[in-house]
Amino acid sequence: METEVGVGGNDEAKLDDMPAVEAGSPPSSPREIADPVVYKLVRVVGDGSMVPATDDEVMEVEDLLEDDKSEIHPVADTGQNVGCASNDEFPSTKTQFDDSEGQCENPEVDTEKSHTQLDTTVELEKLNAGIEETVHLFATNSNDGRIDQPESGGECSNPLDGPIENESLVSAVCTNSKPDFSKLEGEICLDNLSVRELHETFKATFGRETSVKDKQWLKRRIAMGLTNSCDISTTTFVIIDNKVVKKGKEGSAKNVEGKLAEVSVTGAVNENCGGLPIGCNNLIENPEDVSDERLRNPGAEYDCSVGDLQTEQRSAKRVRKPTKRYIEELSEVESSEYSGKLVSSVKNSGDVQSSPVSHVRPVRDTWSDGRPVVTRQDSLGGSDVQVPYVCRVRRSRPRENFMALMELQPSSMGMATKLAKEALGVRDNKIEKKVFKARSTSGWIQKPPVTESEKDKQYQKTKASELEKDAELKHMDSSGYYSDDYTGPVPTAKGGMRRKHHRPWTLSEVVKLVDGVARYGVGRWSEIKRLAFASYSYRTSVDLKDKWRNLLRASFANSPAEKGMLSSRKHVSVPIPAPILLRVRELAEIQAQVPPNLSSSKFGAYDDRNVHETRSGYL
DNA sequence: CTTAGGG
DNA sequence: CCCTAAG
Numbered sequence: 037m038e039t040e041v042g043v044g045g046n047d048e049a050k051l052d053d054m055p056a057v058e059a060g061s062p063p064s065s066p067r068e069i070a071d072p073v074v075y076k077l078v079r080v081v082g083d084g085s086m087v088p089a090t091d092d093e094v095m096e097v098e099d100l101l102e103d104d105k106s107e108i109h110p111v112a113d114t115g116q117n118v119g120c121a122s123n124d125e126f127p128s129t130k131t132q133f134d135d136s137e138g139q140c141e142n143p144e145v146d147t148e149k150s151h152t153q154l155d156t157t158v159e160l161e162k163l164n165a166g167i168e169e170t171v172h173l174f175a176t177n178s179n180d181g182r183i184d185q186p187e188s189g190g191e192c193s194n195p196l197d198g199p200i201e202n203e204s205l206v207s208a209v210c211t212n213s214k215p216d217f218s219k220l221e222g223e224i225c226l227d228n229l230s231v232r233e234l235h236e237t238f239k240a241t242f243g244r245e246t247s248v249k250d251k252q253w254l255k256r257r258i259a260m261g262l263t264n265s266c267d268i269s270t271t272t273f274v275i276i277d278n279k280v281v282k283k284g285k286e287g288s289a290k291n292v293e294g295k296l297a298e299v300s301v302t303g304a305v306n307e308n309c310g311g312l313p314i315g316c317n318n319l320i321e322n323p324e325d326v327s328d329e330r331l332r333n334p335g336a337e338y339d340c341s342v343g344d345l346q347t348e349q350r351s352a353k354r355v356r357k358p359t360k361r362y363i364e365e366l367s368e369v370e371s372s373e374y375s376g377k378l379v380s381s382v383k384n385s386g387d388v389q390s391s392p393v394s395h396v397r398p399v400r401d402t403w404s405d406g407r408p409v410v411t412r413q414d415s416l417g418g419s420d421v422q423v424p425y426v427c428r429v430r431r432s433r434p435r436e437n438f439m440a441l442m443e444l445q446p447s448s449m450g451m452a453t454k455l456a457k458e459a460l461g462v463r464d465n466k467i468e469k470k471v472f473k474a475r476s477t478s479g480w481i482q483k484p485p486v487t488e489s490e491k492d493k494q495y496q497k498t499k500a501s502e503l504e505k506d507a508e509l510k511h512m513d514s515s516g517y518y519s520d521d522y523t524g525p526v527p528t529a530k531g532g533m534r535r536k537h538h539r540p541w542t543l544s545e546v547v548k549l550v551d552g553v554a555r556y557g558v559g560r561w562s563e564i565k566r567l568a569f570a571s572y573s574y575r576t577s578v579d580l581k582d583k584w585r586n587l588l589r590a591s592f593a594n595s596p597a598e599k600g601m602l603s604s605r606k607h608v609s610v611p612i613p614a615p616i617l618l619r620v621r622e623l624a625e626i627q628a629q630v631p632p633n634l635s636s637s638k639f640g641a642y643d644d645r646n647v648h649e650t651r652s653g654y655l
Numbered sequence: 656c657t658t659a660g661g662g
Numbered sequence: 663c664c665c666t667a668a669g
Contacts, residue, residue: 538663562657577657582663585660 539574541583546612549580550587550619558584558623588624591617 231251239245242257541549552564561577561584569575575583590612 559658578659578665579663581658581660 543613543616545569545572545575546583546587546616549583550616550623552580553584554619554623584620587612587617587620591620591624 231249235245248257548568549564552568553560556563556567559581561580565575565577565580569580
């Protein structure tokens with residue numbers, strides 16, 4: 037449990053981070069500034085006690101603060117705000133708007149609007165849910181449940197001396213960051229404002245700019261910001277003294293009014309000068325924020341019309357790591373129906389039902405670089421263990437039948453194999469050896485494929501016929517043909533396993549290989565494998581190549597001795613008949629001298645028999 | 656993925 | 663056989 041929480045407290049020190057307070061126009065109410073409520077970072081330890089935040093944590097927060105500041109600065113630089121000195125500037129604001137009016141109603145806005153609105157609206161739906169949550173959290177945290185009782189008259193308990201502070205403090209604290217709060221005074225009819233004006237107002241409300249061009253969204257946001265309420269009519273936006281006045285039925289609006297103010301004030305001091313509860317703020321910030329997070333998504337929905345917003349916003353705002361919640365949400369969405377539009381799913385989550393629990397969780401699933409890590413949740417013994425989910429599949433190796441493997445290697449293999457199997461996705465019997473690559477270290481090795489049941493039966497038939505055919509050539513046992521197949525991992529003295537399985541080449545195989553080479557040419561291993569070795573699931577092209585290499589070597593080594601070697605040498609498991617070696621040599625020479633292209637005119641030096649034999653089917 | 660080569 | 667570097 038290392039949840040970071042903000043704890044209200046009077047901490048002047050933190051003010052250093054808010055230059056806004058001292059410089060700039062004289063605070064209208066020095067007292068408030070002297071006694072602001074500031075968030076202090078602490079960490080709640082398991083037992084409930086709190087310890088000071090670590091440097092790192094503080095840094096993080098400061099980062100955020102800076103973030104915000106940097107965001108605010110541009111606002112100041114625009115010089116649009118003529119200072120927020122006094123509270124009675126509303127009129128001038130009006131005029132200001134009028135003056136700078138003109139291009140506000142550019143057509144693009146409206147065309148763009150439709151798209152934008154779509155998305156943003158959706159976002160809002162969702163966000164609202166979050167807001168509700170947050171509000172509740174706040175309510176419970178401050179325990180006096182004031183949020184829920186608008187007219188309780190318990191203002192005195194407000195550490196900031198009552199409701200009035202709401203405005204004065206805000207304007208005071210934020211004086212320097214220039215949001216023109218005067219604009220927020222008195223009656224505001226958002227409906228009458230142009231997009232540009234809305235932007236102004238937005239700025240004034242939140243102390244930052246927005247690039248959203250959706251009037252509806254702006255109005256809603258502003259309304260929410262000003263009233264600290266998330267329950268904003270979607271149609272009418274008349275705000276008087278921080279109260280939304282719904283057209284027709286005024287007071288009926290269930291706004292939280294100033295009650296939330298105290299909460300929001302705390303939040304305000306901390307970060308943004310807007311009168312928005314901080315949690316709320318984080319959740320419903322610009323859609324761009326959200327989109328930023330959403331960006332992690334491959335097929336993010338903001339790809340078209342809102343694209344510019346993203347980029348624009350991103351340049352201005354540092355990208356924050358998506359919270360775990362987002363990751364979860366996204367993955368959910370992604371896995372379910374995500375294919376570019378997450379509208380519907382978002383809509384769903386828009387219901388207030390979303391569990392508050394989920395978003396308090398620490399961000400653990402993300403590496404420090406913000407890159408989500410693909411893991412597999414294994415519930416082992418109650419604790420969630422995340423296993424890096426490796427899934428390597430053998431390229432085109434022998435068919436490894438895991439069942440057989442497990443049978444053959446009872447001991448350590450059992451468990452390991454099982455695990456591996458699970459991790460690999462059972463169905464694929466071609467398991468990449470690489471998984472076991474660590475054989476020397478891991479201590480266990482893959483099993484030989486030998487005992488393949490069905491597949492092999494099938495090919496054993498073919499094999500059988502071949503055997504007969506081969507039987508003459510070699511004096512091999514036709515019965516135990518496969519019995520010796522298994523040359524399991526050879527346990528080396530060190531306990532580490534050596535080599536996988538050694539499958540001795542049978543004479544028939546060799547013949548086939550030679551034949552194949554004769555037919556398709558040296559180096560066409562894949563072809564030979566495909567055509568001549570179709571029935572041998574093991575024996576990859578590489579194997580063929582290797583074998584050929586060996587044959588070649590042998591053939592040349594033996595040639596001088598000719599047939600004599602047959603018995604001379606050490607007992608080779610499958611002594612290769614001289615004729616074959618001879619063929620090999622011939623083939624080798626042919627192939628060497630005659631680049632693949634030429635047809636047949638260049639082989640005078642070889643006896644016809646061989647050549648013909650060799651080339652049978654070739655020409 | 657397929658080849659070639661080294662190990 | 664394994665592993666890898668190269669097309």
